[in-house]
Amino acid sequence: MSATRSRGGIRGREGIAGWLFITPVVVILGLFLLLPIIVAIWVSISDWSGKGSPLNASFIGASNYETLLVKPGLSQQDLGASLRNNLYYVILVVPIQTVLALFLATILNARRLKGKGFFRTAFYFPSVTSSVAIVTVFLFMFTGTGVVNQILSWFGIHGPNWFNDPRGVLRLILSGLHIVNTDNPPGWLTSHGFLGMSWYDWLSGPSVAMCALIILAVWTTGGTFMLMFLAALQDVPDDVVEAATVDGATRWQIFRSVTIPALRPTLFLVITLGLIGTWQVFDQIYLTGQGGPAKTTLTPAFLSYQAAFGDFKWGQGAAIAFILFAIIVVMTIIQRIVMRERKTLPRRRRFGTAAPAGTENTTMAASSTGGSR
Amino acid sequence: MSPRRMSRVALAATIGAVLVVSAACGSSGTGQGTSTSSSSSSSSSQSSQSPTQSESSTGSETSSQSSSGTESGSAGSSWTAPAGMPKAKLTILFGSSGTSETDALKAATADWGKQTGSTVEVTPASNLDQQLAQGFSSNTPPDLFYMDPSKLGTYAKAGDLWSYGDQLPNKSDFYPALVKSFTYNGQLYCAPKDQSTLALWINTADWTAAGLTDADIPTTWDQLDAVAKKLSTGGRVGLALSPTRDRVDAFFVQNGGYLVNDAGTAATVNSEQNIAALTFVKKMLTDGAMKWSSDLNTGWGGEAFGTNKSAMTIEGPWMFGALKSDYPNIKYKIVPLPAGPTGTKGTLVFTNCWAISAASKNHDQALNLVEYLTQPSVEMGFAKAFGVIPSVQSAQAEYLQQFPDNKVFVDGIAYAKGVVSAPGVAQVLADFDSQLGSLATGDPKTILNSVQTNMQSALGGS
Numbered sequence: 001m002s003a004t005r006s007r008g009g010i011r012g013r014e015g016i017a018g019w020l021f022i023t024p025v026v027v028i029l030g031l032f033l034l035l036p037i038i039v040a041i042w043v044s045i046s047d048w049s050g051k052g053s054p055l056n057a058s059f060i061g062a063s064n065y066e067t068l069l070v071k072p073g074l075s076q077q078d079l080g081a082s083l084r085n086n087l088y089y090v091i092l093v094v095p096i097q098t099v100l101a102l103f104l105a106t107i108l109n110a111r112r113l114k115g116k117g118f119f120r121t122a123f124y125f126p127s128v129t130s131s132v133a134i135v136t137v138f139l140f141m142f143t144g145t146g147v148v149n150q151i152l153s154w155f156g157i158h159g160p161n162w163f164n165d166p167r168g169v170l171r172l173i174l175s176g177l178h179i180v181n182t183d184n185p186p187g188w189l190t191s192h193g194f195l196g197m198s199w200y201d202w203l204s205g206p207s208v209a210m211c212a213l214i215i216l217a218v219w220t221t222g223g224t225f226m227l228m229f230l231a232a233l234q235d236v237p238d239d240v241v242e243a244a245t246v247d248g249a250t251r252w253q254i255f256r257s258v259t260i261p262a263l264r265p266t267l268f269l270v271i272t273l274g275l276i277g278t279w280q281v282f283d284q285i286y287l288t289g290q291g292g293p294a295k296t297t298l299t300p301a302f303l304s305y306q307a308a309f310g311d312f313k314w315g316q317g318a319a320i321a322f323i324l325f326a327i328i329v330v331m332t333i334i335q336r337i338v339m340r341e342r343k344t345l346p347r348r349r350r351f352g353t354a355a356p357a358g359t360e361n362t363t364m365a366a367s368s369t370g371g372s373r
Numbered sequence: 374m375s376p377r378r379m380s381r382v383a384l385a386a387t388i389g390a391v392l393v394v395s396a397a398c399g400s401s402g403t404g405q406g407t408s409t410s411s412s413s414s415s416s417s418s419q420s421s422q423s424p425t426q427s428e429s430s431t432g433s434e435t436s437s438q439s440s441s442g443t444e445s446g447s448a449g450s451s452w453t454a455p456a457g458m459p460k461a462k463l464t465i466l467f468g469s470s471g472t473s474e475t476d477a478l479k480a481a482t483a484d485w486g487k488q489t490g491s492t493v494e495v496t497p498a499s500n501l502d503q504q505l506a507q508g509f510s511s512n513t514p515p516d517l518f519y520m521d522p523s524k525l526g527t528y529a530k531a532g533d534l535w536s537y538g539d540q541l542p543n544k545s546d547f548y549p550a551l552v553k554s555f556t557y558n559g560q561l562y563c564a565p566k567d568q569s570t571l572a573l574w575i576n577t578a579d580w581t582a583a584g585l586t587d588a589d590i591p592t593t594w595d596q597l598d599a600v601a602k603k604l605s606t607g608g609r610v611g612l613a614l615s616p617t618r619d620r621v622d623a624f625f626v627q628n629g630g631y632l633v634n635d636a637g638t639a640a641t642v643n644s645e646q647n648i649a650a651l652t653f654v655k656k657m658l659t660d661g662a663m664k665w666s667s668d669l670n671t672g673w674g675g676e677a678f679g680t681n682k683s684a685m686t687i688e689g690p691w692m693f694g695a696l697k698s699d700y701p702n703i704k705y706k707i708v709p710l711p712a713g714p715t716g717t718k719g720t721l722v723f724t725n726c727w728a729i730s731a732a733s734k735n736h737d738q739a740l741n742l743v744e745y746l747t748q749p750s751v752e753m754g755f756a757k758a759f760g761v762i763p764s765v766q767s768a769q770a771e772y773l774q775q776f777p778d779n780k781v782f783v784d785g786i787a788y789a790k791g792v793v794s795a796p797g798v799a800q801v802l803a804d805f806d807s808q809l810g811s812l813a814t815g816d817p818k819t820i821l822n823s824v825q826t827n828m829q830s831a832l833g834g835s
Contacts, residue, residue, distance in 0.1 A: 049531035051509050051732075074800055074827045144670035164667040166810060293667070294807045309503045311800050312527045 044318035054314075064315040068323065072196055075307075075316060079323070080195030080202075082291075082298040086279060088206035089214060089299070090331075094274040097218045097225060101270065102263075104222065105229035106255075120230070127223040134220055135287040139163065142212045162212045166294035170205020207296030213284050221277065225270045232266035233259070268339050272332055279328050300324040452745045454488040461491045461735040463742060466504060466515035469497035470694075470759060477758035485745045491738055509533050512732050516739045520563065520728035522554040526796035528728070529557045535729040536562045537740050543747060546765040554791035555726050563726035564743050567752070567761035569689040570785030571623055571720045573597075573711070577704045579604055579684035591711045594627070594653055601662035604684035612657065613683030615674045616665040617806050619721060620687050624650040626719025626790050627712055632828060633793050640828035643821040650713070651817035658813045665810065679703055689723065690782050694760055707781050722789035724764065797831040 039054060044064055048057035068079050104123050108116060126134065141147045142162035149159030160167075174180040189200035206214065236259055244254050260267075282301040285291065291298035291306070300320055308317030465482065469475045475497050482493035498504050501519065508514030509531070520528065528534050538544060538561025544552070551565035573591070583603045591597040601611025614620045618632075625631050630646030633639065641647070657663035664683070671677040674686035679700030687710065696703055712718045727743045729736060745751060749768035755761050756772060762782060763772055773780055793802070805824045808815065 050506055051531050051533055052512050054510075073830055074804055078800075078804075161668065161670060164670075164810075292807060292810075294810050295804075309506050311797065312506070312531055313797075 040318045040321065043314055044322055046315055048314045050308075050312050050314050060315070064313075064319040065323075068316060068319055069195070075313075077196035078295065078298065078303055079300070079320065080197040081295045082300045082303045083195065083327075084197065084202050084204075085206065085210055085296055086281065086299045089210060089217070089281060090275065090278045092206065092214050093217045093221075093278045094271060096214075097222050097274060098267070098270055100218060100222045101225035102229050104226045105233055106259075108226070108230055109233040120227075123226055124223040126220040129220075131220065131283050132287060134216065135284050138212065138216050139288065160208045163209050163288055164293050165208035166292075166296045168204025168207055168296070169211055170203060173205075207293070209289060209293055209297050213281075213288065213297060216284060217278065217281070221274070225274070228266055228270055229263065232263050236262045264339070264341070268335075271335060271339070275331050275335065276328055279324060279331070300327075452748050455741060458489060458491075458737060458741060460489070461738040463491060463493045463517065463735055463738055464515040465493060465495045465517045466498050466501065466508075467495070467519040468501045470691075474755075474759040477755055481746060481751055481754065482742065485742055489738070489741065491742075493742065505533075508730070509732070514730040514732055516730060516733040516735050517742065518728050518730070519566070519725045521723075521725050522792040522794045523799050523802070525555060525557050525562060525794040526798065529562055530796045533731055534562050535731045535733065535736055536560045537729055537736070537743075538562055538564065540740060541747075542744065543765065543767075546767050547747075548764065548766060548786050550722050550786055550789050550791055551724050551764055554722070554724055554794065557794055563728045564747050565724050565726050565764040566747065567755065567764050568722055568724045568786060569691060569762060570722050570782045570789050571620065571687050571689050572707050572709055572781045572785065574678055574686050574688055574692060575706045575708065576678065576681060576684045577706050579609065579681070580706070583684075590708050593711050594624075594713060597711045598653075598657055598660075598662050601657065601685065602660070605661055609681065610661070610664045610669065610677075610683045612663040612685045612687070613666045613669055613671070613674050613677035614663060614687055616667055616809050618802055618809065619723070620674070621651070621654055621809060622790070623687065623710055623719055623721050624654055624713070626721065626788075627710065627717055628719075629713065629715060629717050631790055632824075633832070637793065637795065638832065640825050640832055642825035642828050643818065647821055648818050651812070651821060655812050655815075655817055667810065678705075690760060690762060690779055707778065709781050709785065718788045720785040720789045722786055722791050724791065793828075795832050798828070801827040801831050 043054050043057070045059060045061060046054065046057040047060045048054040067073065067075050069076065107113065108120055108123070113119070143149075144159075144161035144164075146162075148162070152159040171180065171182060175182045180186065185200045189203065190198045193199055194202065240258055240262075241254055244258050249257070280301050281299050282305070285297055285299050285302040286305075289297050291302060301324065304317045304320040304324070306317075307313045307320060463482075465478070467478065469478075475495065479495045482495055486492050496515070498518075502524075505514060505518060514533070520534075525534075529536070538552075538555065541561075541564055544561065547565050548568060551568055552561055555562050555565060575590075583600075583606065585600060585603065589596070589600055591600050597612070604611035622632065625647045628646040628650040630641065630644045630650060632642050632647075634641050654663070658665075664677075666672065666674045666677045666683075666686075669677045669682045671680065671682060674683075674688050675692050675695050677683040678686040678688070678692075679696060681703065696705065709718065710720050727746065729739045729743070733739055747765060749763065749765055749771070752761075752763035752765060752768050753771055753775075756763055756768075756776070762779060763769070769783060773783060801824065804827060805820075808820045808823070812820065
């Protein structure tokens with residue numbers, strides 16, 4: 001009995017000590033993470049005017065969300081436009097930067113490449129440069145008489161005035177193919193809409209200005225993700241690759257059936273980070289057109305800032321931030337479902353039997369790679 | 374460097390963006406007497422008003438200030454150091470156009486400090502709106518700050534501003550259009566600090582090369598269109614305009630229309646006059662007489678003019694500095710904007726005011742500083758230092774004597790309109806700007822109808 005009691009006593013003290021040890025983290029997280037989020041939620045459902053403490057504001061229910069999502073008006077239109085712009089941005093940036101990063105990593109991982117260090121640094125360089133500096137350089141490169149248009153003119157192409165061109169690229173292509181007449185758009189597209197914008201506007205595609213930002217984003221973040229892929233590629237078990245070669249697999253087959261499955265966790269990480277980063281794009285927008293031309297580079301993150309700090313609609317600004325948060329969570333969940341491991345995949349099973357041995361050899365392969373360098 | 378700098382100048386110019394009020398209808402305030410420019414009559418009208426004002430205003434602090442203001446006013450000259458005012462440490466946050474403005478403001482406030490024993494900390498803002506927002510929310514805003522009229526409604530509605538206009542001894546000395554710009558719900562919130570209006574800038578070399586003489590200077594829209602077409606040669610466009618309502622609205626005024634009615638209570642964006650005016654602007658765009666500055670690879674009208682991509686532009690007096698520093702070889706002439714079809718003259722006025730925070734603990738001292746800074750002599754000092762036009766009418770004669778070239782801008786104030794200041798309007802106007810970019814292919818009526826809807830809901834929501 002007494003032994004049990006003393007054990008309980010020790011456990012009790014353990015508990016106190018435990019709490020004591022995690023107190024700093026709890027306090028810091030609570031103060032800088034949890035509390036701001038709670039206050040932001042409160043602001044999004046209050047009529048805080050930006051004066052004094054938000055806690056003195058009064059509760060107005062979901063009216064900020066209603067203004068943004070349901071009530072026809074400028075706020076709804078702006079949110080609609082920003083979601084459209086950002087959606088095109090995500091759809092283009094995430095796949096392109098992922099493929100580009102994987103491609104660059106595969107090249108760098110090739111055994112016989114000379115000057116590996118140089119290329120690795122060169123490709124990674126944009127990622128460690130200040131985005132403000134890069135955007136400024138891009139602003140010069142993409143002016144109407146800038147470097148990009150000079151180069152295009154060598155090929156007889158008259159380049160657009162990039163950052164001032166609000167025309168939607170998809171619409172330009174469709175009208176170029178005479179599928180859509182921009183002077184007389186189809187009525188079934190213009191008469192219906194969502195979030196204050198007609199379907200015709202939703203389907204305009206990213207503007208030329210947004211395309212310049214897409215190029216910028218791919219170029220800057222490609223390097224970061226390349227490094228992640230490169231690290232993962234060096235962990236791909238060499239013996240499995242050898243076995244596949246012996247089985248007569250082509251290089252493409254090896255890439256598809258050995259490399260890509262081995263990269264699955266990294267691929268998931270890269271796409272998740274890409275999704276989150278692209279939905280939150282802000283600094284490029286702030287530095288280029290602040291949403292212009294014609295609101296085609298407006299994004300929810302910038303709109304949130306503008307509503308709060310520009311128009312003093314703090315509730316709306318916070319509400320936009322939570323709408324954006326919901327979008328990111330939903331997109332990530334969808335992506336998880338799409339990319340989850342399917343246990344019944346026949347091709348996987350074939351290599352799956354070799355997995356236990358493979359795991360062991362991975363460490364050997366990794367150490368031998370390390371030794372060879 | 375140059376384009377960045379240009380866009381910053383353009384930004385500074387647009388920050389002033391305001392609308393105006395027609396001088397003819399400046400009757401919204403309380404009866405402030407008929408006299409205008411004499412400072413002695415203005416101070417006497419102030420002293421006759423102050424009893425009612427101190428009753429209607431709020432705290433005891435305010436009413437004591439009101440009486441001390443009267444004392445200094447009745448002392449004769451527009452400003453004297455008040456006796457017995459407690460010393461204070463004031464802060465001013467402002468959007469600076471450059472070191473000359475910062476230095477001039479520092480010198481003027483130091484001078485005031487010397488005479489009153491107070492100290493003033495002058496801080497140029499890197500992002501005025503954002504820094505103010507942070508100040509308001511933490512209850513530590515600067516005592517004084519620059520405010521453009523488009524922010525008036527938003528700040529006043531949130532309770533961030535101390536409305537001190539009625540306590541100004543020199544209230545009637547300010548140009549009526551400026552007073553109207555800073556009047557919200559019938560109260561003058563703050564003292565205008567300067568003013569700028571728009572005029573037509575003409576490149577004289579291009580002008581004579583096209584065979585035009587002084588007799589051809591456009592006074593009507595048709596003449597403007599005609600000379601712009603003549604000047605559109607050799608890869609140059611006749612007229613370049615920044616694609617913003619802060620230029621286009623001038624055409625509305627010239628046609629007898631505007632975005633809101635005189636009282637500022639109802640939207641009149643899609644009036645017949647405005648539709649006709651915007652249709653005229655579209656015609657100039659489509660027949661090649663005019664282009665948006667952004668379509669000329671430039672940041673604003675002044676850059677298009679300075680790089681001679683256009684022979685004319687519509688800008689304000691801020692162009693002097695830009696032309697002098699960046700394009701010294703351009704020879705130019707400044708003329709009033711042409712009148713509309715009915716002969717109505719019209720332009721836009723931009724201004725900033727000395728706003729005082731409601732949360733400031735030094736209202737007395739801040740108000741006294743504003744009185745000091747809006748004296749004709751101090752405003753003239755600012756005019757010489759960084760090229761602004763005084764906001765008080767008593768400085769006009771001396772100003773015109775020293776800067777005869779700027780007569781066109783000073784004259785414009787008589788028929789200029791200022792910014793719509795209701796809360797939430799900034800978003801509507803930004804939306805209008807974004808639609809103007811595609812005016813060449815868009816329908817003026819559709820554009821104005823959509824702005825009308827948004828404007829009406831913004832005004833109704835206030």
